[in-house]
Amino acid sequence: MTTLPQNRNVNFTGSNALYNKAGTLKGARVVASRTTLNKIKNSQSSTNNVRAYQVAVTNRGSVYYKVVTYDGAYRGWIYGGKSVASIAGGVTQYTTFKNQGLSTLTAAQQSATYKIANPGTANNGTTVTYKQPAWTQYKVGRAITDSTPYASTIFKIDQVGTRTRENDQWVHIYDVNNANSPANGWILMSGLTQAQAPVADNAIQINLVDPSNNSTIVKSVTITRSGATKGTNFGYYSNGGWTISQSDLASIQNQIRAALSGTNYSLDSLTTAQIAQIAQTNFGSSTNLVANKIANIADNAVRINLVKPDGTILKYTDWSKSGVAKGSNVGLSASGNTLWSLYSGDQSSMESQINSALSGTNFQLNTNSNTLNSTQMDAIARGTYGGQVYINVVPVSSATSTITPYVFSLNQSSPLHPVSGSSVTTKIELADPNNPDKPFNDVPGNLTTAFVQNIVTHAVGSETGTSAQNKAIEAVNGVNKAIYDAAIQEYALSNLNFNGFKGQSGSKWGITDLTGSLLVNNLWYIHSPNFPVFSLDGQNKVQDPTISNITYSFDIVNTGGAITGTYGDPAKVVYDASPFNKIPEVTSTNK
Structure with missing residues (x-):
């Protein structure tokens, strides 16, 4: 033995x-x-x-x-x-412990400085340091039994490893100001918090921390306000709660997204509680906000978040590429150019996928363009596979479907014909240019009572009695019909807006969209210009005319029932005059 x-x-x-x-x-x-x-x-x-x-x-x-x-x-x-x-x-x-050097730490973690998060005497792996990671060497214990005296000590990490059974991460730390400090030793990574540089008196610092370990700072953003006084609140108290201005909120949200771009974390919108937390933060100090760990992004994909002008996320799309490694940049930094670029062939593929995601959302990549601009490409190119980026999108420019009025009338040789409006400068689908509508003022002659009387007198000639009366009635009705036929081909402009029917360019509209626009723009009914109607007295003398007009009512049946169209193309609307109007007709002389 x-x-x-x-x-x-x-x-x-x-x-x-x-x-x-x-x-x-x-x-x-x-x-x-x-x-x-x-x-x-x-x-x-x-x-x-x-x-x-x-x-x-x-x-x-x-x-x-x-x-x-x-x-x-x-x-x-x-x-x-x-x-x-x-x-x-x-x-x-x-093997009780696997020493991994520094290979499992990011460059930022390797260069960062740390403090012990909760100084004290607890023998729990997170409070004091150990000569070796706890329970990995027989009878090899703590380096110090109380870390309270080292609460303000700044440490750096020079070794990293995991215990085999727990698979937890331990780091070896050393005092940057004392290489022989008794506190130098091993501690759980979760027992450290990043040491922060002093925050300027007129600024606050927002630390974005890991949800599983609030001592791990993923990124930090600094918000500066000119003229601010140290110790005063960043926000203000209003209506029973702490809040901040909308401009500050938008600025902070944009800075947070920019800081987290390319990481495996996100914080796309701030809750009321988080806004209140920021509002109560004093200038010259910092506050921690928990970031969200991103899940379900493939190692060879980058998540492209599409941000609306109000700062909210519209949606996202994951663009992937074969043969790339997780953590590698999506694009490249071109020599002599401050903006990053995308690799050849990637841009068109991304644009196609993004435009597909934007389809039907009423948003597009850029005003009058469905292509990425240099700023958007720079943001994506700087991202890494397995992470996410943010780019701004803009509302789609609305398109107008100009309403073209048609009249359905049984009194016409063709029951459906277009009508035009006086002083309308923009009309689509007017009458056939080879057969233009006859304007009202082209009715022959000067339509005065005397002029019509001349027509009647000429028609009656030498006739007397009933024959003369019938000739006079026929002549007056002929004049009235000519006037009516001219009037029914026009409508009175009366400040009507036929260009109020708008929607997303290229998208479809239906009958409910059209009828809603007609109601809102007071186009359910339109009217012809006023016109004179002549009559006769007992001696076949032409009376001074009465004034009339034709009322046209929207006719959904003759418009087409299940009517639909595309915004940007003309919208054909049919009005019906026949139920409400008829050709003015004199049937006998007035007694």
């Missing part, structure tokens, strides 16, 4: 029990059964790490190791094979 020349960390295989004596010596009893050793083997607590510190070889050549669990709960002998040169049988060599 000898002491091992070098104590070894081992773990149980579960194939043998633990005895109080080595080999088959008389009186040996079981200290721990195979079941117990299996539980220790699979434990996720480093207190169940095992140390082998003695070895014995029986007269039959069997090797036994004396072992002890780190917490001292179990100690005894276990079969270890047939040779002291290699451990076998009931135990196997085991």
